[in-house]
Amino acid sequence: MTPFSFNRATDQSEALQLAERGGRYLGGGTNLVDLMRETVEHPAALVDVTGLSRDIAETPDGGVMIGAGVTNSALAAHPTIRARYPVLARAILAGASAQIRNMATVGGNLLQRTRCTYFYDVEGSRCNKRRPGEGCDARGGFNRIHAILGASDACVATHPSDMCVALAALDAVVHLSSASGTRTLPLTELHRLPGDQPQIDTVLHPGELITAVELPAASIAAHSTYRKVRDRASYAFALVSVAAAIAVEDGRVSDVRLALGGVAHKPWRASRAEEMLRGKAASLDAFRAAAEAELADAVPLNDNGFKIELAKRTMTAVLAELAGVDA
Amino acid sequence: MKVVEDAKQAVQGAASAVMAKAVQMAPDSWMPGGKPDPLIRAQHGHVGRPVSRVDGPVKVRGAAPYAAEFPLDGMLYASLVFSTIAKGKISALDTTAAEAAPGVALVMSYRNAPRMKPMPLFMTSEKACGGNDLPVMQDAKVYWNGEPVALVLAETQEQADHAAALVHVAYDEEHSVTALAEAKAKGVEPGQFMGQPLKFENGSAEEALAHAAHKVDQYYTTPRHSHNAIELHAVTVAWDGDHLRVHDASQMVAHTAWSLGHVFGIDEDQVHVTSPFVGGGFGGKGLWQHQVLAAAASKLAGRPVRLMLSREGVYRIVGGRTITEQRVALGADADGRFDALIHTGTTAMSHHNVLPEPFILPARSAYATKTMKLDVEVAYLDMVANTFMRAPGEAVGTFALESAIDELALDMGLDPIELRLRNEPDKDPTTGAPFSSREVEKAFRDGAERFGWSKRQAPGTRREGEWLIGTGVATATYPYYRMPGGAARITLRADGATIDIAAHDMGMGTATAQTQVAADRLGLTMEQVAFNYGDSTLPGTVMAGGSQQTAAIGASVMAAHRTLVTELLKLAGNDSPLAGLDADAVTGVNGGLAKIDDSSAHESYASILSRAQRDELMVEAEPPSPLETMHWSMHSHGAMFCEVRVNAVTGELRVSRFLGSFDCGRILNPKTAASQFRGGIIMGLGLALMEETQYDERKGRIMNPSLAEYHVPVHMDVPEIEVMWTDVPDPHAPMGARGVGEIGITGVAAAVANAVFNATGKRVRDLPITLDKLL
Amino acid sequence: MPITVNGSPVPLPSDPRVSLLDLLREELHLTGTKKGCNQGACGACTVLVDGERIISCLALAVQYDGRAITTIEGLADADALHPLQAAFIEHDGFQCGYCTPGQICSAVAMADEIARGLPSHVTGALDAGTIALTRDEVRERMSGNLCRCGAHNGIVDAILEVYGTSEAKVLEAAE
Structure with a gap:
């Protein structure tokens, strides 16, 4: 680990000032400390922001504001989340281990970096995300866990978060703060596709701090779930995951939210499938057709072609389960 | 017994078929185990009882010390730099930044490492246990991707790890063979396991298969595996003059002492290896380069050294189970009786180890068949030396064989x-x-x-x-x-006994089960028996491998016990109720010896020892060669x-x-x-x-x-x-x-x-x- | 503010790189907390912070100032055994013993999480007020603690013996 200075921010303005001077925000450390030890990351200064916002509060318009310092465990355990946004509680509980969820924060979870093993192999492998322009050894290597959607020649990595997949489906809004003020972003616009700049994971400006994640009011969210498909029965990253919420009236899909994990460089909101389903009869065929459409542009690598069919099947099954349609 | 002496050689790896046949033909009574162990008859002692582990309390409290948990005064922490090419030479090595980093005591590389012999390769002699026989940081050559090329010593682990990242290495890469297909194309060689060819033919199996009423003929593959003991490989070492003290995580302390002695040109008695607790082994906790490097760096620095491999480090320098490609073909007659059993295939191996994954072992003894063909061929790769991992051969061989049998049954x-x-x-x-x-x-x-x-x-x-x-x-x-090399010492006192043997407990329950056994053999309670192990200065060279410790320790303690009883009867003399009895006529019972089938003829150990004016009686013995196998x-x-x-x-x-x-x-x-x-x-x-x-x-x-x-x-x-x-x-x-x-x-x-x-x-x-x- | 470890105040390390795990092992010589991967993947380094379980290998010690750490050495007084420690011995919930302190610390906190009604990945209804300590709940919640010797059955049995309610045992029998 490269030496660094450590400061704990007592309030937001102090955090921003420390970041201005080159500090890197530190949440629970479950990803950043690992990456620093692996020498993937070399921040010269860390700013502990875990103490800044640990509140979960209902907003005036019926949504929920979640402080960026809230731990994953606390969020999943919160009665409002469990009752009104079960997909979010389920997604969090499907991730990592209890110990890690007790440490990891909401803000940190959003900024997790990929689990691509070539990204981690600092000395021995080429990675455009680590050293732009040097090449990507994941192509042609072990890429079973890699992207099938939205990848580029430069990068085929996936975003590893479960929580973000649920947030993407829920139209969550990320609250940001920087020296130049505050702004909000839809979560679906926080993360980038790799393109020819895979070293940049998000659209955050330098020094910009995630202060909160807001869940808008959405009655559909109460009827939602998360399904994660992985190699181990627990404590493994998703090969494919699906966050879904659906409302069916008189046999027709009145509203639907769908997002996929494990398939792309960002949490993948399945807008195309959603559009196809709205107003359609809730049937297995319609669900499958929507899944087919969403994956129509999927491009397999040598090891991960199975993810295309797996994603289709999982989407179809999750929608069928939520809609009460026999599979 | 000439036949027995000659056969000893056979067991130690230089077997000739003739000698093996002679041992087979010899009378049962000549063999170890020819006369059943009397303990088999004992049904009311400690053996067979579900006793909780003797080391349970210390383990659940976190008070059991493992290899990285011996803090030594003035100790330095080590960190390794690994190669990133599979074959070639180091063309540039810049250690200046690392040497200048805070807390760094030294950076060791091929340029300044002490001159050392390669590790003696496992199974090439009785106590050899190196995972490979390559030069250890002796020249600029690189033999596998992940080989240690530099080592940093610093005052803290954090400082050592950081400095290791500052070592800059460049390479002249040579063509390496890293793909199995290329290795196979370059030619395969017949596999050898423990001195025996992994090849066997009986009749014309292919022909019998062709004519069989029912058949399957399929290919199966198994990938590489890693032991992944949760305890990282670790060693804490210190030199005292030309004596080396090693706190190791080891399944083979005596072998390691001898092998390290060989590497550093000192006698095995000058190397003291202990390993009281091992956080899992599974075949992986032998002698690899980290122990050698730690000792070399300690010598260079003149200070004790701790080297705990990172998890990546374990993968880079400790081999695992290698890949296999297996064919199983079975031919059966109308009733399902095998006419042909064919189990052949290829495994990958490095040029510097001795274990082609012997996946045909199960087929050698599992089923009756009219004809049989078994063959393991080896393709050579430039890779970390693969090694023994839990049931080498059987673990993956049974996958192919037992799948094929299922296919035939269907x-x-x-x-x-x-x-x-x-x-x-x-x-x-x-x-x-x-x-x-x-x-x-x-x-x-x-x-x-x-x-x-x-x-x-x-x-x-x-x-x-x-x-x-x-x-x-x-x-x-x-x-x-049961491997050769067993020996045990029993020290009997009035109030109990101590068993000493250089064996191991990595969690198998060795100490617990052997305490039960020794207590029954001696006629003592478990509390009266101390079982000491995991120390190279104790008698015996007993590897925790091949599931052989139970037998090896059992036979060693049996031999020592017989010597003990013989000595005790001598000490007891003519004034004892045991007078006139020989070792075969008595048994350990109730804290003493008694005549078999007549417990009234009994004298306690305390009585025998005190009459002989002895505080203790210490005996040591070796068991007979394992000809029973x-x-x-x-x-x-x-x-x-x-x-x-x-x-x-x-x-x-x-x-x-x-x-x-x-x-x-x-x-x-x-x-x-x-x-x-x-x-x-x-x-x-x-x-x-x-x-x-x-x-x-x-x-x-x-x-x-x-x-x-x-x-x-x-x-x-x-x-x-x-x-x-x-x-x-x-x-x-x-x-x-x-x-x-x-x-x-x-x-x-x-x-x-x-x-x-x-x-x-x-x-x-x-x-x-x-x-x-x-x- | 110092860190409190098993009730005693401990100064923060001067090097912020020092993990809570290395502070415990190398500076305090509390080596019951184990290093199995140093990357948050095995759970051997599990300790309790203010009663909640975390992995100490990815925790920078400086981040824990003012917090109360409990390690395996602090679970029971001197020579006494915590009931779960005794149950691990009885059910042979370990072999090599290396993952054991982490398993035990993890299980102590897990029982508390269940008592507080916190759900897990296998919990049926998220809005149920109480959660039964079934074998599946224990297996899921303990999955962050790897064991390579394969003592899983004994570990779960030990946990169920100590923390299982009669209600959970009935459910278990019905499974």
């Missing part, structure tokens, strides 16, 4: 258990030796009843919601080994039953039930033995479901050197596992017991694959059985 419409039992041999199919004890049928019948095998349904017909359910069965098998065919077996659930949507595979029914001779401690069986089975579940060391064939680099990306089973993957056993003593093994450490992993992958077929109608012949293969 083809014939026969119950797979029935097919196996129809091919039970009446003597060893390859050596012709009689079996010492073989209760395969009982294991199958008892296991089938407990498991409810008769309720099995046709493939693809059981479903609950999304889940397809199926059951499968396979044979587990592992030989009885040549005279009899000695194998353990098991019937492995499995129920799986396969998700029809996602292909996810979960094991919902598992039952192992074992025939391993007498079970010394049902509690610790059950844990050994379960532990093996769970590692077998990992092998079946998820484990693979990802070796990137383009650069010869392991890409998942991490417990996050190399999956081992977690709690949620492990169902309740039932184990049961025949408990039929092996009359020719010490205590009637064969080892239990490795058999559990064998047969598991086939039982799972066979159950997957029963659930889904899909046959998976390539491990691991991940969901993409079942979609």
Whole structure:
């Protein structure tokens, strides 16, 4: 680990000032400390922001504001989340281990970096995300866990978060703060596709701090779930995951939210499938057709072609389960 | 006995077929185990009781010290730099930034490392145990991707690790062979295992196969595996003049002391290796370059050194199980009796180790067949030296063999258990030796009843919601080994006894079971017996490997005990109630010796010692050479039953039930033995479901050197596992017991694959059985 | 503010790189907390912070000032055994013993999480007020603690013996 200075921010303005001077925000450390030890990351200064916002509060318009310092465990355990946004509680509980969820924060979870093993192999492998322009050894290597959607020649990595997949489906809004003020972003616009700049994971400006994640009011969210498909029965990253919420009236899909994990460089909101389903009869065929459409542009690598069919099947099954349609 | 002397040589690796035959033909009574161990008859002592581990309290309190937990005054921390090419030379090495980094004491590389001999390669002599025989940081050459090329010593681990990252290395890369296809194209060589060719032919198996009424002929593959003991390999070393003190995590302390002595040009007595607690071994905790490098750096720095490998470091420098490609072909007559059994294939190996994964071992003794062809060929790769991992050969060999038998049974419409039992041999199919004890049928019948095998349904017909359910069965098998080199010391005092032997307990329960055994043999309570192990200065050279410790320690203590009794009877003299009796006529009972079948003729140890005016009596002895393994065919077996659930949507595979029914001779401690069986089975579940060391064939680099990306089973993957056993003593093994450490992993992958077929109608012949293969 | 470890105040390390794990092992010589991967993938380093379980290998010690750490050495007084420690011995919930302190610390906190009604990945209804300590709940919640010797059955049995309510045991029997 490269030496660094450590400061704990007592309030937001102090955090921003420390970041201005080159500090890197530190949440629970479950990803950043690992990456620093692996020498993937070399921040010269860390700013502990875990103490800044640990509140979960209902907003005036019926949504929920979640402080960026809230731990994953606390969020999943919160009665409002469990009752009104079960997909979010389920997604969090499907991730990592209890110990890690007790440490990891909401803000940190959003900024997790990929689990691509070539990204981690600092000395021995080429990675455009680590050293732009040097090449990507994941192509042609072990890429079973890699992207099938939205990848580029430069990068085929996936975003590893479960929580973000649920947030993407829920139209969550990320609250940001920087020296130049505050702004909000839809979560679906926080993360980038790799393109020819895979070293940049998000659209955050330098020094910009995630202060909160807001869940808008959405009655559909109460009827939602998360399904994660992985190699181990627990404590493994998703090969494919699906966050879904659906409302069916008189046999027709009145509203639907769908997002996929494990398939792309960002949490993948399945807008195309959603559009196809709205107003359609809730049937297995319609669900499958929507899944087919969403994956129509999927491009397999040598090891991960199975993810295309797996994603289709999982989407179809999750929608069928939520809609009460026999599979 | 000339034949016995000559045969000793044979056992030690220079076997000739003639000598082996002579041992086979010799009378039983000449053999170790020819006269059953009297302890087999003892049914009311400590042996056979489910005693809790003697080291339990210290372990659950976190008070058991492992190798990295001996802080020494002035100790430096080490960190390694690993090569990133598979073959070539270091062309530039810049250590200036590292040397200038805070806290750094020194940077060691080929330029300044002390001159050392290569490690003596495992099994090339009695105490040799190096994982490879390459120069250790002696020149600029690089032999594998991940080889240590520099070592940093610093005042703290953080400083050492940071400085290691500042070492800059450049290479002149040479062409390396890292792809199996290229290695095969360059030519394969016949495999050798423990001095024996991995080749056997009896009759014309291919011809018999061609004419067989029923046949299967299939290819199976298994990937590389890593031991992944949770304890990282670690060593704490200090020099005192020309004496080296080593706190190691080791399955072979005496071997390590001798081998390190060889490396540094000092006598084995000048190297003291201890390893009281080992956080899991599974074949991986031998002598690798880290112990040598730590000792070399300590010598250079003149200070004690701790080297705990990172998890990546373990993958880079400690080999695991290598890859196999296997063909199994079975030909059977109309009744299912085998006309032909062919098990051949290829395994990859480095140029600098001795273990081609011997996957044909199960086929040598498992089934009767009219003709047989077994062959392991080796393709050479530039890679980290592969090594022994739990049941080398059997773990992956049974996957192919026992899958093929299932395929044949299906083809014939026969119950797979029935097919196996129809091919039970009446003597060893390859050596012709009689079996010492073989209760395969009982294991199958008892296991089938407990498991409810008769309720099995046709493939693809059981479903609950999304889940397809199926059951499968396979044979587990592992030989009885007892290696040469045993010796034990017994120190008897009025109030108890101490057993000293350079053996190991990495969690198998050795100390617990052997305390039970020694207490019964001596007629003492367990509290009166201390069992000392894990120290190279103790007698014996007993490796924790090959599931042989139970037998090796048992035979050593038997030998020492006989000497002890002989000495005690001499001391007892004519004034004792035991006067006139010889060692065969007495037994240890109630804190003393008694005449067998007449306990009134008894004298306590306290009485004998005090009359002789002795505080203690110390004896040491070696057991006879392990000729019993040549005279009899000695194998353990098991019937492995499995129920799986396969998700029809996602292909996810979960094991919902598992039952192992074992025939391993007498079970010394049902509690610790059950844990050994379960532990093996769970590692077998990992092998079946998820484990693979990802070796990137383009650069010869392991890409998942991490417990996050190399999956081992977690709690949620492990169902309740039932184990049961025949408990039929092996009359020719010490205590009637064969080892239990490795058999559990064998047969598991086939039982799972066979159950997957029963659930889904899909046959998976390539491990691991991940969901993409079942979609 | 110092860190409190098993009731005693401990100064923060001067090097912020020092993990809580290395502070415990190398500076305080509390080596019951184990290093198995140093990357948050095995759970051997599990300790309790203000009663909640975390992995100490990815925790920078400086981040834990003012917090109360409990390690395996602090679970029971001197020579006494915590009931779960005793149950681990009785059920043979370990072999090599290396993952054991982490398993035990993890299980102590897990029981508290269940008592507080916190759900897990396998919990059926998220809005149920109480959660039964079934074998599946224990297996899922303990999955962050790897064991390579394969003592999983004994570990779960030990946990169920100590923390299982009669209600959970009935459910278990019905499974």
